[in-house]
Amino acid sequence: MTNYNIGSLFKGMFRTFQHLVGKKATLEYPEEKYIPRKGYRGEHRLKKDEQGRMKCVACFMCATACPAECIRIVAGPSPWPDRDKIPVSFEIDLLKCIYCGMCEEACPCDAIELTPTFTQIATTREEKIYDLQKLMNR
Amino acid sequence: MPKIKLNGKEVEVAPGKTVLQACVDNGAFVPHYCWHPGLSPAGNCRMCLVKVSNSRKLEASCMYPCSDNLEVTTEGPEVAKGRQDVLEFMLINHPLDCPICDKAGECDLQDYTYAYRGGVSRFRDKKVIKHTKDLGPNVRIWGSRCIACTRCVRFCEEVAGTGELCLVNRGDHSVVDVFPTIPIDNPVSLNVVDLCPVGALIDRNFLYQARVWFARETESVCASCARGCNVKITALDNRIKRMVPRVNADVNTWWMCDEGRLNTRYLADDRRLTASKGSARDLDAAARKGNFGIVLSTYQTIEEMWLVKRLAEAWKAPVGFLTLTRGERKKFGGLVIEPDKTPNRRFAEKLFGELKPVPAGCKGLFVLNGIPELEGPPELMAAANGAEFLAVSDLRKGPLVEKAQVVLPACAWAEKDGTFMNVDGRVQRIRKAIEPPAAVRAEVAWLQEALGTEPLSAEGVFLQAAKEVPALAGLDYGKLGNQGAASNGH
Ligand code: SF4
Ligand code: SF4
Ligand code: SF4
Ligand code: SF4
Numbered sequence: 233m234t235n236y237n238i239g240s241l242f243k244g245m246f247r248t249f250q251h252l253v254g255k256k257a258t259l260e261y262p263e264e265k266y267i268p269r270k271g272y273r274g275e276h277r278l279k280k281d282e283q284g285r286m287k288c289v290a291c292f293m294c295a296t297a298c299p300a301e302c303i304r305i306v307a308g309p310s311p312w313p314d315r316d317k318i319p320v321s322f323e324i325d326l327l328k329c330i331y332c333g334m335c336e337e338a339c340p341c342d343a344i345e346l347t348p349t350f351t352q353i354a355t356t357r358e359e360k361i362y363d364l365q366k367l368m369n370r
Numbered sequence: 371m372p373k374i375k376l377n378g379k380e381v382e383v384a385p386g387k388t389v390l391q392a393c394v395d396n397g398a399f400v401p402h403y404c405w406h407p408g409l410s411p412a413g414n415c416r417m418c419l420v421k422v423s424n425s426r427k428l429e430a431s432c433m434y435p436c437s438d439n440l441e442v443t444t445e446g447p448e449v450a451k452g453r454q455d456v457l458e459f460m461l462i463n464h465p466l467d468c469p470i471c472d473k474a475g476e477c478d479l480q481d482y483t484y485a486y487r488g489g490v491s492r493f494r495d496k497k498v499i500k501h502t503k504d505l506g507p508n509v510r511i512w513g514s515r516c517i518a519c520t521r522c523v524r525f526c527e528e529v530a531g532t533g534e535l536c537l538v539n540r541g542d543h544s545v546v547d548v549f550p551t552i553p554i555d556n557p558v559s560l561n562v563v564d565l566c567p568v569g570a571l572i573d574r575n576f577l578y579q580a581r582v583w584f585a586r587e588t589e590s591v592c593a594s595c596a597r598g599c600n601v602k603i604t605a606l607d608n609r610i611k612r613m614v615p616r617v618n619a620d621v622n623t624w625w626m627c628d629e630g631r632l633n634t635r636y637l638a639d640d641r642r643l644t645a646s647k648g649s650a651r652d653l654d655a656a657a658r659k660g661n662f663g664i665v666l667s668t669y670q671t672i673e674e675m676w677l678v679k680r681l682a683e684a685w686k687a688p689v690g691f692l693t694l695t696r697g698e699r700k701k702f703g704g705l706v707i708e709p710d711k712t713p714n715r716r717f718a719e720k721l722f723g724e725l726k727p728v729p730a731g732c733k734g735l736f737v738l739n740g741i742p743e744l745e746g747p748p749e750l751m752a753a754a755n756g757a758e759f760l761a762v763s764d765l766r767k768g769p770l771v772e773k774a775q776v777v778l779p780a781c782a783w784a785e786k787d788g789t790f791m792n793v794d795g796r797v798q799r800i801r802k803a804i805e806p807p808a809a810v811r812a813e814v815a816w817l818q819e820a821l822g823t824e825p826l827s828a829e830g831v832f833l834q835a836a837k838e839v840p841a842l843a844g845l846d847y848g849k850l851g852n853q854g855a856a857s858n859g860h
Binding site: 289290291296307315316317 | 470502583
């Protein structure tokens, strides 16, 4: 007797109906906001301490760990007595970044963090090179 | 000569040598901080512990004399434990702030800690915090990082002869300091920064300039005096960040002077000459009209001088020289600072005989000046004012360049390949550490253009010169290597 695989056909139709009535996998973006899961690796920010000063001490550990070599730091002496060194400039080229999170992992001061911001909106390349100001104020 | 057994292998050592020297000479690695081949032994860091057959405890090898049939073991669990314990003591007060320490990446304490300790400390009290301050115009100290090895103190006493540094306080409060109102300010002061096995002494000019693992190092020779100290140029982003000496027993031993070390700022000067006017062919055309003179600085490389000599022969032009002497000869241990502040005078004398002054009364003049701090001495200005045609190659803009019909910007010594002959007649290579400003070409390139010969690299020109100049006979870049070679007839 020929095997028409009727069983599989019903199984497939059952799945289809299940999805018609079940929880939706898609989103009415942008009206509906997407909230990434915890630990999502999006655009960076530099954290501040309790006094609103940057936490970063310009140790270059993030730049050393970064496989995409997209972090550029220029260091200088610190104006505050509790530390020696701070970044004079800090740039991340987010178009080169591969969002691996190694920089966050490498930082000994918990100063850099990947935020859940996942949108990549810019009209020029320069806009996606974030400087110290931009990274601090996010 | 006493024979010792080093890790089971019999080796012969010169009489009077210590166990550490025997280990270093025979390639057995023994970690150490306070011992340095150029300084007297102090035996205070205790890092060089080894097992010797004459003693039941571990011995500091830097102070232990070699005697016949001594058995020395530099590896093994007992020695490793000894080193671990020494390191644990050293790290009691050490901040381990490697992430912001400029020594990180080339720090002996970091390396040995990584190699011998498991990263555990049993110390539960507060660390002693010591001073961070400037000890002199070029040297700053992070006292907390100091491991009191006294290398810097011994250098100032034994080599510099000035003795500015001393170890103050006792026990775990001991730290290096200067006497009030007497900063460390001698002509070789920055060697203490290289000597410091940790990041306690830092060159203020290099402070926060680069993490060393990002920088590129090039083996070259200092051009700031006729001694030609062997150096390593550390460059990052096409800027020279620092120079440190390389060991060369025949030239500078372990040291170099501060003046040479810091004489790199003119490379990034605002007044750096970058635009050319006319070409080397224009220069050749003008020179062939006759009554032409050449002025050559003793800062040019061997290759450039040789090409200029050929041009002078083709143009039948007399060659005058620009030189620079300042101060007197100073000796610091194995380092002699020469009063001749140009690197290649010796070769100019070999090639051209006695150096003549700037030729006067020529209708046309070609000035090739590589001396950074020399700008139009009066006799040169007079000769230039009298000339109808002037071609200039210089590092910086100046009155001479403004007057010139042909301008060919010069490469600084760190921006080109070549060779210098030092005051003792030793031929040594310089290597390109950074790129010259855009549009600036190496002198050998446009000198060959003026000659109208097939363009060769500096190495090719040297080979040609070696065939014709007796002082260079038999030499090539391979033979010069990174330590140079004595020239013929020296
Ligand atoms: S996320 Fe990865 S690629 Fe991006 S800056 Fe950090 S280390 Fe570099
Ligand atoms: S690792 Fe952290 S502290 Fe160090 S430079 Fe990067 S962000 Fe700053
Ligand atoms: S001296 Fe060496 S071990 Fe100490 S902080 Fe500096 S790099 Fe680290
Ligand atoms: S400053 Fe450096 S060289 Fe001087 S004693 Fe301390 S660790 Fe040794």
